Amino acid sequence: VPSSFEERPPVCCSQVQLGFRYESRDQRFTLYVMQLSNCSALCLPAERKVYVRSAVLPCVETGRCLFRTRGSLPQDVVEVNEVFSMQISHGALRQKTLRVDVCNTSKSGHEGCLAGAQISLADVSCSEERCTKWYNLLSRAHARDTTKD
Amino acid sequence: VPSSFEERPPVCCSQVQLGFRYESRDQRFTLYVMQLSNCSALCLPAERKVYVRSAVLPCVETGRCLFRTRGSLPQDVVEVNEVFSMQISHGALRQKTLRVDVCNTSKSGHEGCLAGAQISLADVSCSEERCTKWYNLLSRAHARDTTKD
Numbered sequence: 604v605p606s607s608f609e610e611r612p613p614v615c616c617s618q619v620q621l622g623f624r625y626e627s628r629d630q631r632f633t634l635y636v637m638q639l640s641n642c643s644a645l646c647l648p649a650e651r652k653v654y655v656r657s658a659v660l661p662c663v664e665t666g667r668c669l670f671r672t673r674g675s676l677p678q679d680v681v682e683v684n685e686v687f688s689m690q691i692s693h694g695a696l697r698q699k700t701l702r703v704d705v706c707n708t709s710k711s712g713h714e715g716c717l718a719g720a721q722i723s724l725a726d727v728s729c730s731e732e733r734c735t736k737w738y739n740l741l742s743r744a745h746a747r748d749t750t751k752d
Numbered sequence: 753v754p755s756s757f758e759e760r761p762p763v764c765c766s767q768v769q770l771g772f773r774y775e776s777r778d779q780r781f782t783l784y785v786m787q788l789s790n791c792s793a794l795c796l797p798a799e800r801k802v803y804v805r806s807a808v809l810p811c812v813e814t815g816r817c818l819f820r821t822r823g824s825l826p827q828d829v830v831e832v833n834e835v836f837s838m839q840i841s842h843g844a845l846r847q848k849t850l851r852v853d854v855c856n857t858s859k860s861g862h863e864g865c866l867a868g869a870q871i872s873l874a875d876v877s878c879s880e881e882r883c884t885k886w887y888n889l890l891s892r893a894h895a896r897d898t899t900k901d
Contacts, residue, residue: 616810616847618874661765661894698765700869700890720849721870723887725767738872741849745810 617641619655619703619720622735625693625727632659632696633688635733636672639681639705645718645742647677651707655683656716658702659691659724666691674707699724705740718742766790768804768852768869771884774842774876781808781845782837784882785821788830788854794867794891796826800856804832805865807851808840808873815840823856848873854889867891 622635636655647653652674662668670687691699704719718740728734771784785804796802801823811817819836840848853868867889877883 660890698888700888702890702895720872721890722872723869725886725888737874739847739849739874741809741851741870746851 615641615644617644617705617718617740618737619705619740620735620737621701621703621722622733623724623727624731624733625696626731627693630690630692631688632691632727633686633733634659634670634701635735636683636685636687636703637735638683639740640737641679642677642681642705643679645677645705645740647705647707647717649677651677651709653677653681653705653707653717655685656704656706656714657687659689659696659699660702661699663691663695671706693727696727697725703738716743719746764790764793766793766854766867766889767886768854768889769884769886770850770852770871771882772873772876773880773882774845775880776842779839779841780837781840781876782835782882783808783819783850784884785819785832785834785836785852786884787832788889789886790828791826791830791854792828794826794854794889796854796856796866798826800826800858802826802830802854802856802866804834805853805855805863806836808838808845808848809851810848812840812844820855842876845876846874852887865892868895 618640620637624633654674655672657670659668672683672685675681701722704716706716720738767789769786773782803823804821806819808817821832821834824830850871853865855863855865869887
């Protein structure tokens with residue numbers, strides 16, 4: 604019964620702002636983790652710091668593919684502004700998928716990821732310019748919706 | 753030791769070609785599941801049909817958000833060419849994430865998903881024209897790389 608869709612106010616989702624740049628000369632891919640917005644939608648525990656974990660997948664055994672930002676106490680907008688880079692050919696990069704997750708650490712030291720985005724890097728251009736975009740974050744709880752019919 | 757990256761021939765990844773269209777007049781979002789390429793990279797069991805499962809998440813209780821294509825025996829290129837649509841406001845759609853998985857069914861009827869892509873719909877335009885793109889598929893096994901450090 605899709606007619607009730609329009610009457611619902613849109614539930615605001617949280618987002619992450621990312622930037623990408625590929626420099627052909629150095630065969631270097633740079634990821635800019637810029638900010639998180641509308642974090643209150645994620646219902647984060649106030650006393651526990653959150654950080655962004657980024658992974659360029661599939662991971663190559665010989666290289667580093669996993670990056671974590673420093674932790675910040677959750678606010679509606681979290682300014683991250685951290686930069687990570689890795690050396691990779693453009694052809695190899697275009698076969699990768701970037702997975703970005705908002706995580707925190709429990710008292711026992713266990714990493715928990717609350718929401719994430721996944722971005723196909725098939726279109727990463729080598730224009731040398733930084734391309735910046737906002738991506739919706741899907742909470743882990745909602746990602747499990749696919750197991751229901 | 754990232755210097756060994758360049759010597760590796762790129763491992764070809766499998767991809768899915770999707771199309772999107774949003775019609776403002778009818779508040780209708782249409783998803784075109786067009787084809788899969790390079791499926792051999794997924795090492796699919798030859799005798800078991802594969803299909804594409806698409807979900808617009810978070811799912812709204814009242815509407816249908818999960819679509820499955822018919823099954824096809826795995827080949828390197830699988831022509832799917834199926835169309836699904838749902839009624840949703842543009843504002844609500846832009847808060848959604850599309851999850852697309854390549855799945856098969858075991859003899860016991862259990863659905864298994866082998867690889868997938870996740871697409872933030874924050875940028876879906878309402879230009880009325882179909883926008884078509886290839887997305888890298890990340891295998892479930894590689895997606896678990898993020899749990900390692």
